[in-house]
């Protein structure tokens with residue numbers, strides 16, 4: 001928000017103060033367009049709306065004949081269990097938990113990587129990131145201020161925007177220089193040849209924290225038969241239910257993509273007038289420790305055929321017509337873009353179909 005704004009529902013958003021906490025925290029200033037700022041206060045006024053916080057849905061329940069969802073079972077903060085009947089269930093618990101809830105509720109055929117059959121958990125994709133960090137001697141970049149979305153992006157190396165002849169990979173990514181709030185516990189870029197702890201590391205953090213910036217590559221990730229989600233055979237949650245297991249490694253396509261795009265980011269970084277540039281590129285197998293993106297996709301993909309997808313084009317389950325799924329789990333591939341705009345657009349698209357088609361004539365909106 002560059003200035004105060006009243007949204008179409010009459011809710012007031014304040015101008016951003018660039019405090020630099022928005023990317024991973026709520027906005028106490030009401031400048032960030034999150035649901036608690038832009039819509040929930042209006043919904044709370046409605047007599048037919050209830051918000052049950054500190055509650056966890058454990059399963060989507062089916063009618064005795066298995067033809068439709070009857071509602072959901074959830075527990076509240078006291079651990080008391082409730083059944084909430086529903087005419088329509090919308091599953092919107094993020095791609096990973098959406099997939100897990102479908103598997104736990106035995107809705108849809110689980111994906112089997114051996115045979116390639118089954119759909120739930122299939123096409124799990126991630127993204128491959130790399131960056132070139134620029135260190136300055138005098139220039140203060142002050143990465144701790146700003147708003148998460150401020151930056152410059154070039155799209156010349158995304159999708160089909162460049163000639164892939166002889167490159168051996170498909171897809172691409174955007175190349176961006178933006179502020180990510182430089183949270184002090186997480187963000188302490190130091191040049192190469194600095195130890196990862198101790199007084200020399202602390203000195204390097206002190207010298208460089210205010211004087212760095214980074215050019216990042218945000219690469220696409222294509223589905224692969226061996227990358228998928230299923231229920232963990234060993235680990236369980238507090239209720240004794242299997243956790244979700246992610247089986248993932250970067251593919252040859254991911255690796256070639258990052259090897260081609262990272263030198264472009266490095267070239268840009270070298271032109272930015274710093275003292276030195278440090279390149280961070282993913283090598284070896286996938287490792288969940290370094291932050292890469294929070295853009296998990298797949299697991300509940302949309303498609304034209306129930307044999308190869310979980311939901312139809314209206315995000316409606318092929319198995320239970322009164323069950324709709326939201327989120328980036330719908331994406332069959334992970335593009336070299338951030339997902340949430342498309343997630344929002346698909347939510348509008350799906351809700352429009354629920355209101356204007358499904359509620360008028362409940363049943364499958366697409367015949368298999």
Ligand SMILES: Cc1cc2nc3c(=O)[nH]c(=O)nc-3n(C[C@H](O)[C@H](O)[C@H](O)COP(=O)(O)OP(=O)(O)OC[C@H]3O[C@@H](n4cnc5c(N)ncnc54)[C@H](O)[C@@H]3O)c2cc1C
Nearest residue numbers: 023024055056057092093094097294327328338339340341
């Ligand atoms: C640090 C960070 C930075 C990001 N930056 C960007 C960005 O720059 N651009 C971008 O496009 N995307 C970004 N994302 C991704 C973006 O946040 C997600 O794509 C988006 O929030 C997904 O929306 P969703 O509605 O599918 O899921 P969520 O927003 O995760 O909402 C799911 C909700 O379901 C609830 N829930 C989960 N399980 C259950 C259950 N069993 N019972 C009841 N409720 C449950 C959760 O508490 C949560 O409120 C970022 C994410 C993070 C964490």
